[in-house]
Amino acid sequence: MTTALQIASAVNAGTSARVAVTAALVKAKADTTNAIIRVHEARALAAADAVDARIKAGEQLPLAGVPIAIKDNLNLQGVEVTACSKILKGYIAPYTATAVERLEAAGAIVVATTNMDEFAMGSSNENSAYGPVKNPVDPTRIPGGSSGGSAAAVAAGIVPLALGSDTGGSIRQPASLCGVVGLKPSYGTVSRYGLIAYGSSLDQIGPLSTTVADTAVALQVMAGKDPRDSTSADRDATGIGSLPADARAALKGLRVGYVAAHEEGLAPGVRARLTAAKEALTAAGAVLVPVTLPHERFAIAVYYILATGEASSNLSRFDGIRYGHRTDSATTLSEVYGKSRVEGFGAEVQRRIMLGTYVLSTGYYDAYYKKAQQVRRKICDDYANAFASCDVLLGPASPTTAFKVGEKTSDPLQMYLSDIFTIATNLAGVPGISVPFGTDEQGLPVGMQLQAPIGNDQRLLAAAAGIEALAL
Ligand code: GLN
Numbered sequence: 001m002t003t004a005l006q007i008a009s010a011v012n013a014g015t016s017a018r019v020a021v022t023a024a025l026v027k028a029k030a031d032t033t034n035a036i037i038r039v040h041e042a043r044a045l046a047a048a049d050a051v052d053a054r055i056k057a058g059e060q061l062p063l064a065g066v067p068i069a070i071k072d073n074l075n076l077q078g079v080e081v082t083a084c085s086k087i088l089k090g091y092i093a094p095y096t097a098t099a100v101e102r103l104e105a106a107g108a109i110v111v112a113t114t115n116m117d118e119f120a121m122g123s124s125n126e127n128s129a130y131g132p133v134k135n136p137v138d139p140t141r142i143p144g145g146s147s148g149g150s151a152a153a154v155a156a157g158i159v160p161l162a163l164g165s166d167t168g169g170s171i172r173q174p175a176s177l178c179g180v181v182g183l184k185p186s187y188g189t190v191s192r193y194g195l196i197a198y199g200s201s202l203d204q205i206g207p208l209s210t211t212v213a214d215t216a217v218a219l220q221v222m223a224g225k226d227p228r229d230s231t232s233a234d235r236d237a238t239g240i241g242s243l244p245a246d247a248r249a250a251l252k253g254l255r256v257g258y259v260a261a262h263e264e265g266l267a268p269g270v271r272a273r274l275t276a277a278k279e280a281l282t283a284a285g286a287v288l289v290p291v292t293l294p295h296e297r298f299a300i301a302v303y304y305i306l307a308t309g310e311a312s313s314n315l316s317r318f319d320g321i322r323y324g325h326r327t328d329s330a331t332t333l334s335e336v337y338g339k340s341r342v343e344g345f346g347a348e349v350q351r352r353i354m355l356g357t358y359v360l361s362t363g364y365y366d367a368y369y370k371k372a373q374q375v376r377r378k379i380c381d382d383y384a385n386a387f388a389s390c391d392v393l394l395g396p397a398s399p400t401t402a403f404k405v406g407e408k409t410s411d412p413l414q415m416y417l418s419d420i421f422t423i424a425t426n427l428a429g430v431p432g433i434s435v436p437f438g439t440d441e442q443g444l445p446v447g448m449q450l451q452a453p454i455g456n457d458q459r460l461l462a463a464a465a466g467i468e469a470l471a472l
Contacts (some may be wrong), residue, residue: 004160004166004214008107012055017048017065019331024067027158028112033134035143035152037072038113040079047109054107056340061107062217062270069153069162073120074100074205075194076110083196084128085118087344088324095324097194098229099163099205099222103151106221110271114149114162118346119315120170120198122146125420126409127348134405135178137445141402144174144418150177154208161209161218165195167202168303169397169422172434176397176447181464182208183189183215186454187429189240190219191226197314199307200231202426212435212465216241219457233455240458247465252285254463257390260294262421267400269440277437277448281394283448291386291393294428295378299424300416302379302412305359305372306427311349312356318344351412376427383428383453392463393451396421397434401444421449431457437471 007020015361021044027034044067051065070076073083075093100110117127125133125148133148135141136156143152147164151174154162163189164171175182183206190205197203207218220241244250258278263271278288314451320326320340327339345353359368386393399420408415425432431454434447448467452460 001160001210002289003211004063004209005217007066007160008062008064011051011065012060013106014055017051017109018045020065021045021048021111024111028069031156031158033136033139033152034131035133035149035156036069036112036158037084037115037130037149037200038080040110040112043079044109044111047104048079051107051109062221063103064107066108066161066291067111067159068103068108069114069150070100070110071116071147071150071157071164072113073116073196074163075102075164079113080131081196083119084116084130085344085349086325087318089343091324095194097205098191098226100194102222103218108161111159111420112153114153116149117146118291119196119311120146120165120167121167121311121348121352122293123173123415124403124408125149125174126372126405128348129346132405133271136400137179138402140404142177142405144177144398144402147176150208151175151180151182153182154178161207161214162193163205165203165205165209166426167199167307168426169419170399171206171208172422172432172447172449173419176434177402177445179432179445180208180210180437181212181215182206183219183433184425185219185223185430185457186233186431186448187343188231189235189237189431189457190222191229191232193226193228199310200314201310202307205352212468213243216243219461223457234358235455241461242458243465244462247462248284249468250462251281251466252390254286254466255289255390256281256286257289257291257386257393259296259395259405262395265399266396267440269401269442270396270399270446273437273446274448277394277470284466284470287431289390290364291390293379293382293386293424295375297426298375299379299427300420302372302375303423304355304426305368305415306376308352308356308357309360309369310351312360315349315353380428383430387453391452394461395449397447401440401442401446425451426441428454430454431460433460435467435471437466437467
């Protein structure tokens with residue numbers, strides 16, 4: 001498929017932005033995977049004309065005329081945004097998320113909104129009020145989640161670039177299962193302003209695309225301090241998306257850490273690709289360094305305490321009064337709150353709100369929330385120790401390839417284990433990326449994950465471009 005950079009270079013050279021945008025609109029309307037839940041035709045065509053006018057006036061734009069799709073938890077002014085929850089049905093965004101605003105200013109054109117797990121809670125996109133998404137590689141399988149719609153939209157060739165959000169793996173895991181690139185930047189690299197919050201200390205917006213170069217240019221455009229998000233980092237983002245001219249050659253001498261324990265419990269096809277990645281890296285002159293992350297085994301437990309605690313607080317604003325759905329069968333105010341929430345939230349979201357309010361409650365706070373915070377600190381320290389002897393970390397993005405629709409829906413714990421390799425990244429705030437690295441014995445995509453120290457997104461992208469070159 002045509003990449004974002006190829007489209008931008010054609011549009012900068014005078015091809016009308018309408019060409020790529022119209023093609024994407026046609027594909028979005030013909031989508032058979034349920035990745036696309038809303039098409040923004042009139043808005044997109046008007047935006048294409050505005051980009052054409054800017055190019056005619058002499059501007060050159062890094063994403064000129066590139067059609068993009070955004071996850072349904074990103075605000076886009078004047079457009080319905082629901083986080084794929086019934087509770088937000090009919091809610092119109094009053095402003096646009098900073099990340100989207102910056103992409104649009106760089107010439108990108110939002111053509112569609114993508115499906116997701118409700119409020120970004122899930123690993124298979126089966127928790128959506130709009131129904132499940134099919135994996136374009138094999139429609140009997142899930143695309144991963146929660147940004148399953150964004151990953152499927154890119155994998156199906158509808159758009160070259162999409163935005164997702166990642167709280168515990170929601171960009172990298174679906175990217176891995178759909179065979180596309182997916183980046184979770186360092187915490188604070190991209191502003192969260194306008195992202196419907198799930199776990200605020202973990203959430204990051206990031207791109208999904210077919211190439212590392214497209215992801216790099218999207219990150220370059222989105223990165224940098226935003227006065228409207230006090231947790232956006234003050235780090236200098238100049239050159240954050242610049243890649244080495246020869247990514248393969250740049251691997252020479254790179255110290256690539258790996259955790260031997262990660263090989264346990266991997267599906268055989270994933271393990272074979274991990275071995276192949278290590279061999280290819282060694283052949284390219286990288287140095288493999290064994291490291292340990294001793295507290296990583298607690299990451300899922302810690303995550304489901306902290307993320308649900310934060311979610312229960314973030315989701316308390318959906319009370320039937322201020323946003324979206326309000327019950328029509330209440331006689332008292334407290335019934336308005338209770339019934340609106342019971343009617344509006346899906347089962348998984350209700351489960352997490354209950355877990356979250358429990359761990360934050362008086363009497364249990366010290367035993368759960370505080371303890372989890374202490375272990376989170378240990379996980380951060382583990383990463384710091386590991387990065388003392390390596391430049392990047394290599395491992396699988398997901399323990400398995402895409403599983404069948406319905407396979408794990410009745411067992412939340414099995415579902416939670418899908419993110420075993422991606423969750424610690426968010427707890428530590430470090431950047432992580434999944435890069436396609438071949439397929440398993442059934443032809444299903446396998447993604448390799450790379451991680452780097454916090455604030456080293458550029459180093460991560462450079463190594464990812466190297467892995468991408470080795471995968472060819
Ligand atoms: N699958 C994890 C969860 O259900 C992570 C989701 C995410 O990153 N938003 O919470």
